[in-house]
Amino acid sequence: MELAWVLGTPLFGALVLAVLGARRSAAELNVVISLATLIAAAALVLRIIGQGSMTVAHEQFFVDPFNVFLIALTALIGFTTAVFSRPYMRIEQDHGRVNAHRLRLYHSMYQLFMAAMLVALSTNNMGLLWVAMEAATLSTVLLVSLYRTRASIEAAWKYFILCGVGIALALFGTILLYFAAERLLGGEGMRALLWTHLNAVKGQLDPTVIGLAFVFLLVGYGTKVGLAPLHNWLPDAHAEGPTPVSAVLSGLLLNVAMYAVVRCKILAVGAMHSALPGRMLMAFGLFSTGLAAFLLWRQRDIKRLFGYSSIEHMGIITFAFGMGGPLANFAALLHMTVHSLTKSAIFFAAGHASQIAGTQRIDGIRGLLAVNPTVGWGLMLGSLAILGTPPFGVFTSEYMVLITAMRDHPWATPFLLVALAVAFAAIFLKVQPMVFGETDARRLPHPPALVPVFVHLLIVLMLGLYIPPALAQWYRLAASLIG
Amino acid sequence: MMPPLNLVTQLLHVLAAGLLMISFSMLAQRRTRRLIVLLAWQGVVLTASTLLVAVTAHLQHLYYSAALTLIEKVWLMPWILLRLMRRLGIESDSDPLVNIPTLMLVGLGLVIFAFGLAQPISSLATTVTRQTLGIAMAVILLAFLMMIARHKAVTQVIGFLAMENGLFFAATSTTYGMPMVVELGIALDLLVGVFIFGIFFFQIREQFDSLDLHQLEALKED
Numbered sequence: 001m002e003l004a005w006v007l008g009t010p011l012f013g014a015l016v017l018a019v020l021g022a023r024r025s026a027a028e029l030n031v032v033i034s035l036a037t038l039i040a041a042a043a044l045v046l047r048i049i050g051q052g053s054m055t056v057a058h059e060q061f062f063v064d065p066f067n068v069f070l071i072a073l074t075a076l077i078g079f080t081t082a083v084f085s086r087p088y089m090r091i092e093q094d095h096g097r098v099n100a101h102r103l104r105l106y107h108s109m110y111q112l113f114m115a116a117m118l119v120a121l122s123t124n125n126m127g128l129l130w131v132a133m134e135a136a137t138l139s140t141v142l143l144v145s146l147y148r149t150r151a152s153i154e155a156a157w158k159y160f161i162l163c164g165v166g167i168a169l170a171l172f173g174t175i176l177l178y179f180a181a182e183r184l185l186g187g188e189g190m191r192a193l194l195w196t197h198l199n200a201v202k203g204q205l206d207p208t209v210i211g212l213a214f215v216f217l218l219v220g221y222g223t224k225v226g227l228a229p230l231h232n233w234l235p236d237a238h239a240e241g242p243t244p245v246s247a248v249l250s251g252l253l254l255n256v257a258m259y260a261v262v263r264c265k266i267l268a269v270g271a272m273h274s275a276l277p278g279r280m281l282m283a284f285g286l287f288s289t290g291l292a293a294f295l296l297w298r299q300r301d302i303k304r305l306f307g308y309s310s311i312e313h314m315g316i317i318t319f320a321f322g323m324g325g326p327l328a329n330f331a332a333l334l335h336m337t338v339h340s341l342t343k344s345a346i347f348f349a350a351g352h353a354s355q356i357a358g359t360q361r362i363d364g365i366r367g368l369l370a371v372n373p374t375v376g377w378g379l380m381l382g383s384l385a386i387l388g389t390p391p392f393g394v395f396t397s398e399y400m401v402l403i404t405a406m407r408d409h410p411w412a413t414p415f416l417l418v419a420l421a422v423a424f425a426a427i428f429l430k431v432q433p434m435v436f437g438e439t440d441a442r443r444l445p446h447p448p449a450l451v452p453v454f455v456h457l458l459i460v461l462m463l464g465l466y467i468p469p470a471l472a473q474w475y476r477l478a479a480s481l482i483g
Numbered sequence: 484m485m486p487p488l489n490l491v492t493q494l495l496h497v498l499a500a501g502l503l504m505i506s507f508s509m510l511a512q513r514r515t516r517r518l519i520v521l522l523a524w525q526g527v528v529l530t531a532s533t534l535l536v537a538v539t540a541h542l543q544h545l546y547y548s549a550a551l552t553l554i555e556k557v558w559l560m561p562w563i564l565l566r567l568m569r570r571l572g573i574e575s576d577s578d579p580l581v582n583i584p585t586l587m588l589v590g591l592g593l594v595i596f597a598f599g600l601a602q603p604i605s606s607l608a609t610t611v612t613r614q615t616l617g618i619a620m621a622v623i624l625l626a627f628l629m630m631i632a633r634h635k636a637v638t639q640v641i642g643f644l645a646m647e648n649g650l651f652f653a654a655t656s657t658t659y660g661m662p663m664v665v666e667l668g669i670a671l672d673l674l675v676g677v678f679i680f681g682i683f684f685f686q687i688r689e690q691f692d693s694l695d696l697h698q699l700e701a702l703k704e705d
Binding site (some may be wrong): 127128131135138141142145148149150153154156158160161164165171172175176179182183190193208209212 | 608664683
């Protein structure tokens with residue numbers, strides 16, 4: 001019942017906003033709908049804590065500790081981003097970058113995107129998962145090209161084609177998975193696509209077919225995670241789309257794609273009885289982290305910079321899931337949480353920073369503290385948090401990943417340490433002059449909504465100092481489910 | 484093996500071979516308009532093979548699936564694409580930069596690779612169409628090659644749709660098709676995708692005055 005509300009609210013919201021989205025009050029309506037989704041998600045969490053995992057609607061949907069935590073995170077960031085987007089998009093409208101007609105598209109697609117992600121997270125059907133992932137891409141493509149500039153159209157085209165091809169490969173993987181399972185579970189009903197049933201018989205699935213299926217699924221969904229060398233679309237889409245879209249792409253969509261990869265990995269490990277799937281994740285993760293860390297140096301656009309930082313962090317998460325085991329999975333789940341919160345907070349601050357400066361070029365943004373101290377501090381603290389400075393939560397999770405790597409795979413530790421150090425230097429040296437320094441920029445016409453930035457950073461800070469026992473227990477449960 | 488089944492298998496093999504031939508002609512076709520016609524022919528072959536499997540295996544959902552293919556892939560998609568081309572005034576467009584002999588040789592290599600990859604899987608399959616999985620994979624890879632080799636927005640989209648045709652064929656040849664709900668979802672996503680592509684054509688044209696993707700190369704690592 002709660003799940004119906006979680007999925008129904010954004011879907012209904014998309015319809016309502018498709019009609020009313022051009023009005024002045026649409027931004028507030030968007031906030032209200034997102035809040036309703038968040039409340040429904042909170043109710044769902046309480047239900048799962050009380051009753052444990054459940055399947056609904058003829059087993060088409062299921063909720064367990066692993067995905068309920070992502071559903072809650074998605075609803076939360078969906079709400080805070082809606083709060084942030086209200087003044088931000090109004091300023092963009094005053095600057096003449098969007099008109100009321102395009103804001104209608106924006107608001108409606110924003111809710112549709114949330115609905116697609118929530119369906120992808122809660123479905124039990126691997127085919128439906130694919131459909132929802134594709135729907136999430138389709139709903140954001142037109143958002144990336146919302147400004148209709150040359151650069152934004154190019155970014156959206158790249159995003160569409162690359163993710164389209166990627167997701168087509170994932171479909172082939174899904175077909176192979178279905179083929180392997182159909183021989184065991186039969187084609188009647190849809191049991192051969194239901195993850196819970198697949199998970200129950202994973203030990204008997206044919207290892208050759210599943211191995212091949214996993215390669216396609218990993219490459220396919222991995223494109224959406226932004227794993228190198230399939231990451232090309234990510235910095236462009238993050239840089240050229242409106243900032244609220246960058247925030248939800250980075251904070252949420254990458255997580256949802258990661259979730260799909262992990263679900264597939266659980267099946268592949270069970271079927272192949274080998275560490276190969278894990279090793280593949282580790283290799284992709286390590287390569288992405290390293291490559292992104294070095295590419296950070298070359299970035300001149302503030303949103304591209306943090307786009308690359310997302311690739312780096314998704315790499316760390318992929319690496320941690322690849323190592324597997326309770327501690328690494330715990331670290332990966334924690335890192336998913338803190339990365340989403342921190343990165344969306346940074347995008348909020350960076351969005352307002354570039355509105356103040358009138359450019360996204362890093363050397364054009366100077367002296368944020370002088371113009372708007374809250375934006376300046378938001379960007380500074382957010383950057384420190386994402387770089388893994390203690391006592392923020394990112395430090396905790398990165399520390400746990402490193403510890404596990406030293407224990408189980410010592411060869412990987414130097415690569416990780418070098419990548420982290422390089423990323424630290426690159427981002428810090430670029431952010432420092434943006435925050436401090438002289439400027440003649442003027443204040444914004446509408447007061448920016450920076451409460452979300454500090455709420456996110458506060459949660460990240462709290463997770464670094466103290467993880468509530470209930471939450472820790474929850475992470476542990478989810479980590480043991482992943483195996 | 485029963486004799487009538489044998490005839491069906493042979494017919495299916497003929498259709499599969501036809502699909503591969505169409506893929507190769509798409510690779511060699513420079514004119515965009517003819518490419519769309521070839522895409523529609525791929526749809527015709529897919530419909531025929533799905534229908535044949537449905538009749539042989541007595542599977543209700545494959546009839547719907549064949550009907551869906553006929554409507555979506557033979558009529559709707561090519562119609563939308565042709566209409567778009569007319570409205571954009573690029574009906575007689577062509578891609579002169581393609582090096583066809585090299586493309587053909589690479590394509591041949593891909594077909595061999597696809598058969599090698601499909602071998603372990605088709606030996607496990609129990610469907611009447613199992614031998615055709617290699618062809619399905621070859622069609623996917625050839626479409627992939629076409630997307631890489633072409634530089635016009637419309638031809639890339641046609642490549643994308645051809646790839647989806649290959650995926651659909653793979654699904655019918657290994658498992659008698661995915662469950663209906665999933666197939667409907669895929670069809671819907673694809674249709675929405677084509678609409679968005681259409682919107683894009685206009686956006687690209689408005690900003691760049693051409694649909695040549697060589698111009699979309701400003702966003703590079705710097």
